[in-house]
Amino acid sequence: MIGRGEAMAQLQFGVIGHKGRMGQALEQAIDEARHSMCIGVDAGGNVGPLAGQCDVLVDFSAPDALSQNLGAARVAGIPIVVGTTGLGEEHFVMLAEAARTIPVLQSGNFSAGVTLLAHLVREAAARLGPDWDIEVLEMHHRLKVDAPSGTAKLLGEAAAEARGIELSANMESGRHGQTGARGQGNIGFATLRGGTVAGEHSVIFAGPEERLTLSHSAENRMIFARGAVKAACWLIGKPAGRYTMNNVLGL
Known part of the structure; x- marks a missing residue:
């Protein structure tokens, strides 16, 4: 794994929901950026035991999996990027709670x-x-x-x-x-x-x-995947807290 003080070389991505449309696009975008996908988890899978192998998690799964995925990131002490849509108020409470101990970047769109x-x-x-x-x-x-x-x-x-x-x-x-x-x-x-x-x-x-x-x-969902990869790379080494794509673009 990449430490905070090290030069950012090849990162290890954990992709949650990797068999879905966005998951497949993410795998391509990670490869394009010359990083690696260390794990891919889908419905019914548990990212927890494997999260420690990763530098960052990227979650494009389902709202009902958010609590488990945030918990895995917190236990592993790694950042998480959340692109899952259909979130309710209870999910935003979960995001705020997780952001007390790890960097959390959530967005409805990564373009x-x-x-x-x-x-x-x-x-x-x-x-x-x-x-x-x-x-x-x-x-x-x-x-x-x-x-x-x-x-x-x-x-x-x-x-x-x-x-x-x-x-x-x-x-x-x-x-x-x-x-x-x-x-x-x-x-x-x-x-x-x-x-x-x-x-x-x-x-x-x-x-x-x-x-x-x-x-x-x-014109192509790859723009969202590339944006999520960029956001994940940006999030590495940031202090615990809530972040958005505005932070990534400096707006």
Whole structure:
């Protein structure tokens, strides 16, 4: 394993969820970056006994496995990057607790472009008044199981943070039938699924007689895998705490 004081050479990655789409992309990205995958764990597997062989864990598995995976990283005393989507409030409590003893980097999206998009959304939401309605539109492939996507929520959180509101209390999604007028100050979400779309996200600011749209298109999920590998390399040697892709990009 690589110590904090050593030059960063070849790192040993533990990939949780390595047989999934993102896991396969991660394996390729790790190889491209000239690092190695020391272990790969999937549903039903236990990363705990093997985590000590790794420099860093990267988790793209399922929400119900997060507690076990964080525990393995804590016992091994190594950083963990979490890209699992569909997390609830209880999972964020787990992340905060783990970050007291190890470096934890969690994100709904590891693309540099999406990270910058969230930054721009935050800037726009802070500067445009409450008469500008905010809507988040996303589309993914037909096999995606959670909605809205982790990226859509990341963008919604950026807008909500800029306006000083809680997203969970000001979120509109799944509109159908006689919904009534749009809630003043709410952030809307629309979800599309189909084909093999890697990821399309737009944040629409709809003001009086004008609109501003900020968008990002992912052409291949390798951008997320490469971003996660970059984040993992960056996380090595950092003190215990919570980190995001903003930290990696210096935003």
